[in-house]
Amino acid sequence: MPASSIGTTAAFIQQRNLVDQVADYLTQAIIGQRFAPGERLSEVQLARDLGVSRAPVREAARLLESRGLLVSQPRRGFFVRALDARELADIFDLRLCLERHAMEQLAGSCPSEALAALRRQVEVLCEASGSGDESRRIEEDLAFHRLLIASAGNRRLLRTFDDLAHELRLCITLITKTHEAPDSIAESHHLLLDALASGDAPLCREAIDYHIGVAKDYVVRGISENC
Amino acid sequence: MPASSIGTTAAFIQQRNLVDQVADYLTQAIIGQRFAPGERLSEVQLARDLGVSRAPVREAARLLESRGLLVSQPRRGFFVRALDARELADIFDLRLCLERHAMEQLAGSCPSEALAALRRQVEVLCEASGSGDESRRIEEDLAFHRLLIASAGNRRLLRTFDDLAHELRLCITLITKTHEAPDSIAESHHLLLDALASGDAPLCREAIDYHIGVAKDYVVRGISENC
DNA sequence: CGATTGACGACTGTCGACAGCTTGAGCAGT
């Protein structure tokens, strides 16, 4: 979805399920910081702007609420999620919890196809990292970690990660706006591959702990400096 | 601060909300097996039966979908979630992931008040277990594990557990309908307390692994025999 | 001058209605 089309709001709503389109629009607008954190969103105004009725707007907003991008107050409406340092730390702690579980499970039995797929994704990520397109780098990074979780074979775990990924995408994007990400991030995924290949569970745990720890420090420090 | 006053008052006031009432009704109906697994639910018919319009029914159904009690297909509507053995195993695997994380974290630093609160909850659970009220026993059991997660201090982790708890409640209730739960279950929570009190991380991990493993075996075996 | 109250405006919660899609029954043809 080209970022330019978001500006022409009414034209953008033309193709699929209205709810999904509105949800995509809202997601992009929040990620792109076109709504300020904590800002109140009016259903009627959004509906007017997008040229649809309130029903799909309301339903899309509930969807984003379940994804943690919006919060609602009864009879007051929806507000853009404002993340403080503590919530951010909680998000990365949960992320560590999920990925550590996947890593430890894969340490025991990681199918060679899964490892190969992860290796390919790291290559894609490194290439995206060199392209200078920050948004693409973030997506490929998330895609790698999603693949890691998916390789563990637990669909419910994957669903939980996908839920969390929306919040991750939000805070990572916000930070990247003001802080350059170090180039070493993409490369550091090789350490995860090495740990998986070794089949050593404690090493896998150590690798993912370090990896997520670095990312967490990077984001939490960025937030603390900004606000 | 008496937890009862604030909790019940707020709940009572928000209960005026039609969406929440419909959600409660649907939840109880699904848990109580008044809808068959996989059964299609018609928005119009539910609205007629409950004497409300489709809007709150639709919104409540989306809420239950996000909780994993319903699934939706575009232009086809909502269906009662039917759990197979694999999904059940996935649910308990995720539960282990979350609780293991909380236990390992608490092993390092478990405030004495938190440990005391957990101890009290185990007593409540044992008493409920002896009362013969299966529904109450399940709720007190879930309450203990919720308290365990909450003690770790990560709100995002707690939210994830709360989401999962609806699915847990569903499958545990279904199993309990046909299979008597062994009395030892309530008592076995003491092992978790002992592990926490010891402050030994590997012991904590071992304790929760065993505890969730027993519960998982109990439920998965029940499902396999039933279907 | 500060606190209180009451009216105004905006918004959410809820409702009934309509169009297009899905489904299943019934009919025609083989």
Add this chain to the structure above:
DNA sequence: ACTGCTCAAGCTGTCGACAGTCGTCAATCG
């Protein structure tokens, strides 16, 4: 008897409208 088609009924997706509620701000009172 079986397969394919038609069509009617029911359903979801979406819409516009109304009523009750909340925040705001000015007028009033201590």
